[in-house]
Amino acid sequence: MSYLELKNIKKSYYLGNEEFPVLKGINLSFEQGEFVSIVGESGGGKTTLMNIIGGLDSNYDGDVILNGKSLRHDTTRQLDAYRRQTIGFIFQNFNLISHLNILQNVMVSLEMTNLSHHQQEERAKELLTQVGLQEHMKKFPNQISGGQKQRVAIARALASNPEIIIADEPTGALDSQNTKEILQLLDQIAASGKLVITVTHSETVANSGTRIVRLADGVISEDTEVKKGYNASGINELKTHTLKFRSTSTMALANMRYNLKRNLLIVFGAAIGIFSVIVMLGLGNGVKGYINHEIYSQVNPNAIQVAKNVGQNNTNPKNMDMGSTDRNRFTKIKNVQKVEDAYYIQGGLQLKYGKKTSQLSFMQTFNPTILPKSITKGSAPKDGQILLTKDNAQKFNKSHPYAMIGKKVTFFQTTLNKQKMPVMLKKSLTVSGISSANSGSTSMTYNTLKQVYKNNKLSIQPNFMTITIKGSVKNVKPVENKINSYKNGKKNAYQITGVGAFVNTLNTWIDLAVNVLATIAGISLLVSAIMIIVVLYISVSERTKEIGILRALGASKGSIRNLFFSEAFFIGLFSSVFAIVIAEILQVVANNIANGAIHYQIIQISGGNLWFGVIVSLVISLLAALAPASSAARLDPIESLSYE
Numbered sequence: 001m002s003y004l005e006l007k008n009i010k011k012s013y014y015l016g017n018e019e020f021p022v023l024k025g026i027n028l029s030f031e032q033g034e035f036v037s038i039v040g041e042s043g044g045g046k047t048t049l050m051n052i053i054g055g056l057d058s059n060y061d062g063d064v065i066l067n068g069k070s071l072r073h074d075t076t077r078q079l080d081a082y083r084r085q086t087i088g089f090i091f092q093n094f095n096l097i098s099h100l101n102i103l104q105n106v107m108v109s110l111e112m113t114n115l116s117h118h119q120q121e122e123r124a125k126e127l128l129t130q131v132g133l134q135e136h137m138k139k140f141p142n143q144i145s146g147g148q149k150q151r152v153a154i155a156r157a158l159a160s161n162p163e164i165i166i167a168d169e170p171t172g173a174l175d176s177q178n179t180k181e182i183l184q185l186l187d188q189i190a191a192s193g194k195l196v197i198t199v200t201h202s203e204t205v206a207n208s209g210t211r212i213v214r215l216a217d218g219v220i221s222e223d224t225e226v227k228k229g230y231n232a233s234g235i236n237e238l239k240t241h242t243l244k245f246r247s248t249s250t251m252a253l254a255n256m257r258y259n260l261k262r263n264l265l266i267v268f269g270a271a272i273g274i275f276s277v278i279v280m281l282g283l284g285n286g287v288k289g290y291i292n293h294e295i296y297s298q299v300n301p302n303a304i305q306v307a308k309n310v311g312q313n314n315t316n317p318k319n320m321d322m323g324s325t326d327r328n329r330f331t332k333i334k335n336v337q338k339v340e341d342a343y344y345i346q347g348g349l350q351l352k353y354g355k356k357t358s359q360l361s362f363m364q365t366f367n368p369t370i371l372p373k374s375i376t377k378g379s380a381p382k383d384g385q386i387l388l389t390k391d392n393a394q395k396f397n398k399s400h401p402y403a404m405i406g407k408k409v410t411f412f413q414t415t416l417n418k419q420k421m422p423v424m425l426k427k428s429l430t431v432s433g434i435s436s437a438n439s440g441s442t443s444m445t446y447n448t449l450k451q452v453y454k455n456n457k458l459s460i461q462p463n464f465m466t467i468t469i470k471g472s473v474k475n476v477k478p479v480e481n482k483i484n485s486y487k488n489g490k491k492n493a494y495q496i497t498g499v500g501a502f503v504n505t506l507n508t509w510i511d512l513a514v515n516v517l518a519t520i521a522g523i524s525l526l527v528s529a530i531m532i533i534v535v536l537y538i539s540v541s542e543r544t545k546e547i548g549i550l551r552a553l554g555a556s557k558g559s560i561r562n563l564f565f566s567e568a569f570f571i572g573l574f575s576s577v578f579a580i581v582i583a584e585i586l587q588v589v590a591n592n593i594a595n596g597a598i599h600y601q602i603i604q605i606s607g608g609n610l611w612f613g614v615i616v617s618l619v620i621s622l623l624a625a626l627a628p629a630s631s632a633a634r635l636d637p638i639e640s641l642s643y644e
C-alpha cells in the first residue's frame, strides 16, 4: 500500500449541458519523501488535479486514498481538517493575506494548531528564519519581493507540519536565482520526509525533483523516477482545529485597522442612530423628572382628600359627617398609610389681633395635602396654634407680617347650636407660622378645632378625611378606584380630590411620548443596519481571495462566518461606545445650559439607557452581518482562490 493513491480520477467541467472532460482516469501513487513534478500543457488539468489531492475539490469520480483511507466519504469538516493537518499549499501567486504582516501570515496557519500562543510564535519565527526572512517579519506582503513572498508561503505551508506539500507552479513568478533557492527549500522539505508535489512548466524545475509525472490529454503519459526518494517522516502528530474565536476577532480587528478610514466612517454613521436613541431616552427622563419636580413642589400627589358625595344641592351639613365606618373602609385599602380626620369651614370666620380684624373666606384643618414647603416662615400648627396666610398676617402687621409669628390672635367662628340658633365660638391661638399667599391656607389642627367647639359645648364630626398613600404615585389610582367602588345607590359614596392619579396619567403619557420619539430616532438605526450590510458585502467581495486562502489552510465555513460576525460586532461595539461618549458630552453641555434657565438637569441618561444603546447596537450589527457572513461562508474555496 502506498502512502497516497489516486484511483481512476475523472473530472469534467460543464458549460450548460456540454461536458468538457479534463481528467480522464488518473492512476498514481506517491510515497513520503518523494519530490514529484507534474508537467503538462497549459489547461491540461494540473491545477484541477492538485485541488482534488488537496481536498479543495470533492466533486470528481474516482478515489483519493491516504494511508489506506478514502477521502471520498469525508464530510466538509473532515476535509477542512485534512487540509489543515495533512496538506500545505504553496501557490504560484503566493496568496498571502495583504492586511497581515509576514509573521501574522504564518501565524494564521499556526493558530489552527494546538500549540500555545507562545509556541506558535516561536515556531513561526523559526520557520521564517529557516526560509531566510528573519529580518522581514514585521513587513507587509506589499513590502517584500516575489521570492520573499514565496518563502513566506513556504513557511506558512510548513507551519502545521503537514505530511504533503502541494506547490502549484511555485516558481512561475520568480527569476532564475529565486527559482533555484525555492527549489532547494522544496528539496529540503522532501528530504525531511514529506511528500512534495509540484506543478511546473519548467524542465529545470522538473529535473530537480525525484520523479517526473507527465500529464497529457487527461491521462498520465509518462512517470519517471529521476532519483530515489528520501526516507518517510511518518504521520503528523500536531493536532489542529479550525480558527478559534480569538483568532477570527483578531483578524477582524486587523482588517478594520487596515481599512481604518472607511470603518471610522461606518462607526460614526452607526453611532448617530444609537446616540439619538440614548439622548431621546435621557431627555425623556429629564422632562419627566422636571415636570414631576414642578408638581411635587406645588402639591403632594400621594395625599388625597375624600368627602361624602352629597351633591351640589345639599343643605344639611350633617350629611357631610364622616365617622369610623368610613375610616375603617379607607384604612383597609392596600397601600394606605394614614387616614386623618379633617374639617373644612366656609364663611363665618374672623381673626382678631388687638383692635385689627381679618375676615377669612375659608379654613381647613391642617392635613397632608398642605405642603410643608408652603410654610414660608415658622412651622406647621400644633394644638393651640394657628397657621396664617401671608395676607392675614399683613392685615395685622402690614410691613412685617412675619413678626406675627409667636403672637396670640383670637379666632372667631359663627355657627348654629343644637337649637339652630347662631352662636359665636371663640379661642385664643398662637401664630405658628406664615404660609405663602397662593399655595398656603389658614389652618389649625383638627384637635384645636374640636377644642374650640368643645369649649362651647358643641361637637364636630370630620367633613372630609385625608388619606396618605405609600410608595410611588402609581399606587394612588388603585386606592381611588377602591374608594369609588363604594356606592350609595347608583352614585359614588365619596368624592375625591387629589392629583396623584393625574400625575400618574401624565407620567404614562410622557413615557409614551418618549418611546415614540426614541422609536423615531431608532429609524436611523435602520439606516445604520443597511450601511453595515453594504460595507460587509463590500468587505466580503474584497476579501474573497483571503477567504479562499483561509479555506485552503483549513479554516471551516463557521470560522469564515465568525470572521464577519466579529467585524460586525466590533462595528456595533465601537459605534455604541462612540455614541455614549458624544451623548455624555451633550448631556453635560445641555445640562449646563438648562441649569441656567430652569435650574434642572434636563437630560438624565441612566445606566440602563446606556446598556440599552450598547445592546441595540450589537444586535443590529449582528443581524446586519447575517446575510454577508453566510454568503462569505458559502463561497467556493477554489473560485475564491482564483478571484482577482
Ligand SMILES: Nc1ncnc2c1ncn2[C@@H]1O[C@H](COP(=O)(O)OP(=O)(O)OP(=O)(O)O)[C@@H](O)[C@H]1O
Residues within 6 Å of the ligand: 013, 014, 022, 040, 041, 042, 043, 044, 045, 046, 047, 048, 049
Ligand atoms: N471552474 C471551471 N469551469 C470550467 N472549466 C474550467 C474550470 N476550471 C478549469 N477549467 C478548465 O479545465 C481545464 C484544466 O484547467 P486547469 O486549471 O486544471 O489547467 P492547468 O493544467 O492547471 O493549466 P495551467 O498550466 O495553465 O495552470 C482548462 O481547460 C480550464 O479551462
Ligand SMILES: [Mg+2]
Residues within 6 Å of the ligand: 046, 047, 048, 168
Ligand atoms: Mg494551473
